[in-house]
Amino acid sequence: MLNKAFAKTLREVRAKRGLSQEALSFQTDLHRTYISQLERGLKSPSLETLNQLCKALGISKSAFLKKVELEEKHHATS
Amino acid sequence: MLNKAFAKTLREVRAKRGLSQEALSFQTDLHRTYISQLERGLKSPSLETLNQLCKALGISKSAFLKKVELEEKHHATS
Numbered sequence: 140m141l142n143k144a145f146a147k148t149l150r151e152v153r154a155k156r157g158l159s160q161e162a163l164s165f166q167t168d169l170h171r172t173y174i175s176q177l178e179r180g181l182k183s184p185s186l187e188t189l190n191q192l193c194k195a196l197g198i199s200k201s202a203f204l205k206k207v208e209l210e211e212k213h214h215a216t217s
Numbered sequence: 218m219l220n221k222a223f224a225k226t227l228r229e230v231r232a233k234r235g236l237s238q239e240a241l242s243f244q245t246d247l248h249r250t251y252i253s254q255l256e257r258g259l260k261s262p263s264l265e266t267l268n269q270l271c272k273a274l275g276i277s278k279s280a281f282l283k284k285v286e287l288e289e290k291h292h293a294t295s
Contacts, residue, residue, distance in 0.1 A: 141264065190219055204277075204278045205279040
């Protein structure tokens with residue numbers, strides 16, 4: 140499922156950058172609660188939110204979505 | 218600007234597929250008016266909408282966003 144794949148990718152990329160949800164919240168101006176909801180697959184982001192997150196995480200939107208697609212594929216076959 | 222780059226990419230990919238806005242509307246269950254607004258940069262899509270559009274257009278989300286990024290770059294330097 141897209142939300143879940145997005146959630147897992149966001150958690151992983153954020154952790155790899157050594158950023159807390161608080162730090163990412165500060166850098167994106169998105170509420171920490173909202174980031175937490177995104178990371179649990181409870182909310183679906185807009186393209187604009189994806190853009191803000193990717194900028195703060197130093198990853199291109201296309202590279203981020205490539206990771207999301209790998210997660211989706213993983214779940215489709217497992 | 219992201220909305221404009223997305224709009225241009227959507228118009229171009231749809232045209233390349235030889236699909237009308239009506240046909241894309243039918244295949245995605247998105248309203249034709251909404252697709253028209255997306256293609257003029259008046260609306261910003263959700264990740265879920267991007268997903269539906271890409272499925273109907275037969276392109277991966279990451280490949281679509283790669284094109285969007287090229288548009289953004291083009292506008293940033295022109």
